[in-house]
Amino acid sequence: MPECYKIRLESCAVIVHVSCFISMFLFHRQEGEPPVENGWIPYIGCALEFGANPLKFLQTRQRKYGDAFTCKIAGNFITFITDPFSYNSVVRHGKNLNFQAIALKISKRVFNHADFTDAKYGINYEEIHQIFNKTLQGFSLDPLTSSMMENLQFVMLQDKKSPDSSNWTTESLYAFSYRIMFEAGYLTLFGKNKKAMKQDNTEKVKAQHVAIQSVMENFKVFDNVFPALAGGIPLLFFKAAKQSRMALAQALSHNNLRQNGNKSQLIEQRMQLFDHSPALDELSKGKTHVTMLWASQANTLPATFWSVYYLIRSQEALQAVKNEIEDLLLVTNQKPGDMNNPIIFTREQLDSMRAMGSLINESLRLSSASIMLRVATENFVLTLDTGTNLAVRKGDQIGLYPQQLHLDPEIYEDPLEFKYNRFLDENGKEKTTFYKNGRKLKYYLMPFGSGVSMCPGRFFAINEIKQCLALLLCYYDMELLDATAPTPALDNSRAGFGILQPSHDVLFRYRMK
Numbered sequence: 001m002p003e004c005y006k007i008r009l010e011s012c013a014v015i016v017h018v019s020c021f022i023s024m025f026l027f028h029r030q031e032g033e034p035p036v037e038n039g040w041i042p043y044i045g046c047a048l049e050f051g052a053n054p055l056k057f058l059q060t061r062q063r064k065y066g067d068a069f070t071c072k073i074a075g076n077f078i079t080f081i082t083d084p085f086s087y088n089s090v091v092r093h094g095k096n097l098n099f100q101a102i103a104l105k106i107s108k109r110v111f112n113h114a115d116f117t118d119a120k121y122g123i124n125y126e127e128i129h130q131i132f133n134k135t136l137q138g139f140s141l142d143p144l145t146s147s148m149m150e151n152l153q154f155v156m157l158q159d160k161k162s163p164d165s166s167n168w169t170t171e172s173l174y175a176f177s178y179r180i181m182f183e184a185g186y187l188t189l190f191g192k193n194k195k196a197m198k199q200d201n202t203e204k205v206k207a208q209h210v211a212i213q214s215v216m217e218n219f220k221v222f223d224n225v226f227p228a229l230a231g232g233i234p235l236l237f238f239k240a241a242k243q244s245r246m247a248l249a250q251a252l253s254h255n256n257l258r259q260n261g262n263k264s265q266l267i268e269q270r271m272q273l274f275d276h277s278p279a280l281d282e283l284s285k286g287k288t289h290v291t292m293l294w295a296s297q298a299n300t301l302p303a304t305f306w307s308v309y310y311l312i313r314s315q316e317a318l319q320a321v322k323n324e325i326e327d328l329l330l331v332t333n334q335k336p337g338d339m340n341n342p343i344i345f346t347r348e349q350l351d352s353m354r355a356m357g358s359l360i361n362e363s364l365r366l367s368s369a370s371i372m373l374r375v376a377t378e379n380f381v382l383t384l385d386t387g388t389n390l391a392v393r394k395g396d397q398i399g400l401y402p403q404q405l406h407l408d409p410e411i412y413e414d415p416l417e418f419k420y421n422r423f424l425d426e427n428g429k430e431k432t433t434f435y436k437n438g439r440k441l442k443y444y445l446m447p448f449g450s451g452v453s454m455c456p457g458r459f460f461a462i463n464e465i466k467q468c469l470a471l472l473l474c475y476y477d478m479e480l481l482d483a484t485a486p487t488p489a490l491d492n493s494r495a496g497f498g499i500l501q502p503s504h505d506v507l508f509r510y511r512m513k
């Protein structure tokens, strides 16, 4: 037999042995446990394939193993539950499934903030959490909404001061929506420089704008390496990001924040809490606020881009949303364009913009790719919707990946297509009934997660995107340079961390009305 065939046969034999060995691990763990895939590489397991395209990875495994299977990913065993009817079992299993342990591990790694489980800080996470719900929801949304309304117009109307603002300007849409939302969102949470707030202090207003631009540039550098840091690659490999993270913490030190007025209650109350801690220095306080800057911006910025992009790409959507805004302006007797009378839309009025709400939900459905992870605090049995009992080991993780649900053709017809009115019912109200296999789903749209760890800023996030779209339409004419070009692909490098960014920016042109 020629030598080369012998080698091939031997290799085949090795592969057969290895596969038998692997399949022992694959299909036989302990009684009642789901099938396990260990992957080929020790420790790393399936991490590379999962990381490259989580959706595709999970879809192929679901076809192979069914609705529950365990994968070894970077040293962790994660059991994925892919049947949306079983999501409820996970969301409601708070007793045996802890979310905070994983979230804290990642956020400490990424932001290097103080570990408040250490008694020396005299603060616990419960207090921090209570501030989120108290200051971002319910009545607290009113001042946040009016502050954002004012700040968005403050940022947009800066353009109006330039003499050629009524001529068409060509810019990249992501860069444009990013800079407007970043500056307005930053001012809304962290406040305005007190000197810039005084009338006619143009120099101070300019200086504030420059300072926020610098925060934004540092944010971009840091945010770019976020997935790598969350994945465990140390910051020392990213020199520029290290400097940027430090610069952000300094910009958000209490000494700096005290120069600002009109801060949100979220930041005011966090500052009060941290000022009482005996062990937090200025820089550590700044670092804790960098986490808020990231939480409030990292998802909102791409979500705003997708919403504006789909809005101006579809004439039908644009017309429906324009009608809604014009009706509201008429009812409230407001006219855009008068710089001394900024437009005011209250929280209730924003809630009444149903076509715009549906457009934003549809944009979130198409671009969101967050993962929900919980760690088992003890051995327990998870009962799935089908009645199957899954044995879960202490220390193993349970994962939900709602992008699978968002793009399921049995739930959403033509799931990859943008339909602005997908979330509107026949009466023009928000549609909340979606079905799979004839059964009504409790969970059909989950860009904000679910259960105990659900995003506390979700109402504010939807509000601010609505405000941005409404004001853009009030103040600007906007059009894509090439409305027939294919929609940019999603940049999967951030899959698992929220709203995905576009793989490339798109050119559009705008002019002030």
Ligand code: HEM
Binding pocket: 103, 129, 132, 136, 295, 296, 297, 299, 300, 303, 370, 371, 372, 373, 447, 448, 449, 450, 452, 453, 454, 455, 456, 457, 458, 460, 461, 498, 499
């Ligand atoms: C479109 C915009 C947004 C999206 C898609 C989004 C999504 C999420 C998701 C998926 C989580 C984690 C949930 C989980 O682990 O299950 C989260 C957590 C969080 N979000 Fe948002 N978010 C957005 C905007 C905001 C805004 C504007 C704020 C604040 C102003 C905010 C504040 C937070 C905070 C503080 C947490 C951590 C909550 C905790 O530790 O319990 N988010 N967000």
